[in-house]
Amino acid sequence: MAKAVVLGGGISGLSSAYYALQEGTSSKFAKVVLLEASNRFGGWLHSTKFEDGAVFDYGPRSFRPTYVGSGLNTVELALKLGLRDDIIAVDKRDPSNVRYVYKDKKVHQMPGTILDAIRVVPPLKRRLIWTAYQDTFAAKATEDESVHSFCTRRYGKEIADIMGDAMVHPSITGPMVSMSKPILHYITNWTMWSLKEGCQQLSDTLVKHLTSPQMSAELQLNNKCTKLTFKDGAAVVTSDKGEITTDHVFSSIYARDLAQILPEEHSELAQELKAIPAVSVIVVNLEYPVESPMKGFGHLLPSIEDGPVLGVVYNSCVFPQQDRIQQKGKSSRFTVMLGGAWYDELLERMGGSLNPNGFALFGMKVIAEHLKITEKPSKVDVIIQNDCIPQYFVGHNERVERIFKYIKDNNLPLSLVGSSYKGVSVNDCIYNAKLRVEKFTGPSPYVSPDISKEHFAF
Template identity: 65%
Template sequence: MARAVVLGGGISGLSSAFYALQEGVPAKFAKVTLLEASERFGGWLHSNKYKDGTVFDYGPRSFRPQGNLNTIDLALKLGLRDDIIIAKKGDILDNRYIYSDMTLHELNIGVNKLFKVIPPMKKRLISYILQDIRAAKGKEDESVHSFVSRRYGTDAADFLANPMLRGIYAGDVKKLSIRSTLSILYEMEQRKGRTLTTKYPKSPSVHKALEDYVKDWSIWSLRAGCQQLSDALVEYLSRPDMPTELHQNTPCRKLTFKDGAAVVTTDEGETTADHVFSSIYSGDLAKILPDEHGELAEELRGIPAVSVIVVNLEYPVESPVKGFGHLLPSSEDGPVLGVVYNSCVFPEQDRHKANGKISRFTVMLGGEWYDDLLERLDGSLNPNGIARLAIDVISDQLNITEKPLKVDVIIQNDCIPQYLVGHGERLERIFKYIKDKKLPLSLVGSSYKGVSVNDCIYNSKLAAERLTGLPPYIAPDIPQKHFVR
């Protein structure tokens, strides 16, 4: 009777357990045990719904359907159709801003703007297109800043790529890998010699009917927040007819391999598994591997992660700016990454009978600039001090001076892995080691091939489907897209 153990009860671990038990998986398991170290399942999918109906998300707050339909397919399979909320294309979600020089600049880029300067950019839009056409092909991998500067110009790197990657990775574009973070641009350059095109390679979809179902969507979420997706997975896996065991407050203390099997050690004892899906942060996996696999552990430790402080606020006023939100280049205010205009995006998550007179915002702080944030807070992570900083951000950048009705602060430690230059080569070494040593181990989760929820769920599905009796191996060149957080 084949048995699998899943390490980590976040969205990647829960998805791995779900897909490992689906029909059509070649090595379908008779039993799956999931071990979560903390007191709750869901990982970074963490939502709070107040009695008055207000919903705050502490991690991801929306999903994109375009590019990968697997997440919406999963939500429908879990019976969440009636709880899906959407923002359609062409709505105010198209309004996105960069806050630079103490001013909000709308990123309205289109064909009709070709011969205009769009602040905070310094040149006419056509200039960047011409530079991309003339640019020579670059090296195997380089930083996002280097790539964008070479193909479009320094100000494009500083005022477009810089804030965008801070919004996705909370990271520094001068360190992040173009190949591993913006792989579509990297692949287009390698194949076509240019990157600006209207024809990008299509990503895998579930079926045509589902494509039609979401064709008008910009982004989507769930009425009770993104955690509703992980909650539905927990409910499904906890059914009496499911061959699963879900354990909270049960960290894996040691992971060893013997005679083609894996031995998982917890405080309660040892469990022998035919296969292990590890969805925990790579650095944490490195800590539980034995000395004999020190080479693998060293590679896993080489994937750093940054911490982000998320502050959710609710105000008794209508948002003065309509749109998805705004991001800041690091030159503007390093520790302040950006602000999401939640009520503009999903008014369904406002308090009951808000009637447009309520605005929810999320202020994102820290990331690669976490130490700078600590210095600004005088070395203290007191929630009151963090709240005051976030309130100042809303006041200064959106001109809202009213006192907030709610302020909710959460610190997310090591929440976003950083794909530094050379990350792709590191993955090749990691997965080659697993293949060569014939380890019954699949690596899933945000440490490897995408930090978005879409990436995590899709890679968990691929990992389950690849178990054909041969040692699992995830090809390092699978293209991935990254989506709204």
């Protein structure tokens, strides 16, 4: 049976290792070694639980259970990993589903009802029904296009500038794959979900399973792959700690990082990989000793309002289970996301300094201006996430096809997983890892959810 090396211990790499070693497939891998460059697993899945019970997430903070393949698959994985009792889900009737947009120095609810369609709802200046009318006559796109251009074509410039732009501002998109399973019934009323200890609980649990005697994966921290070469149908992985010759490599590292470690003879592949850019995001987590004045998921900002401020997430409204224990008094947690495509502008505004205190003050100012909370925060945490969200510009899909074709045509024992290629959401990362691995192992066994006990923590 074949041996595999996985590059990167984020959610894509851990999922690849998990599916490669799963019992019940027709030909699972005999051995999997995973190399992680840093001193922790999880990649962007990174959470802290404070002594008073409050949870801060520094990367993803929720998963969408969407009724399509990738969303269902993550729920299925969590159930397989025994995380059922740790799932915290948001019911579709919960007020925390309401989304807002910040425009003209005010927070406005995103239009969501039929009534909203026939009246003028701020911040828009004309009725949505006109945009629906316009949509009927919209020209059809012939190739992939930017979200702004899609919104302009379908809904007009005003919607594109405010709604479309606010939605794409953090640039988190993903593919849609239809699938129907009993899990669908299980999650009928969910709109999003997380885990009691934060999203990192998913990667932590994967690590526990992977290192259990059943799976026996070899997971290595502080071991960066520095060179990847191919010889006689095998792959040779050179790392800080030596050399491994293996049957197959699953690379989950950012495309540009992979380009750096490929040999000169595959420079054509490296050039394509290098052309996939990513943006950096500054995450400012804040806890205030007051109740949130807003009920909802959070608000986004169109770039015309304030480029470097991407949006604010009202974490306590969405997952109050992750608030500090009530005996410590009222509290509300918020995340201010800064940077993205406006990272350089942000840096310029900060006088070129990456000082976390400066970003903390910036985040507090945003909360004071947008939500009118002027109290001193009880907790502040800032993290700078470099090149964390790959950007899928027009032509990305064709580029990915060329990259995959190059690997196939050259018979390289290499599979590409991770957020650089076919979706950046956690759901997409896990699902794409599964699809890639199943090309070798055959389909993984399906777990039927136990729907007799309904005790999810809504």
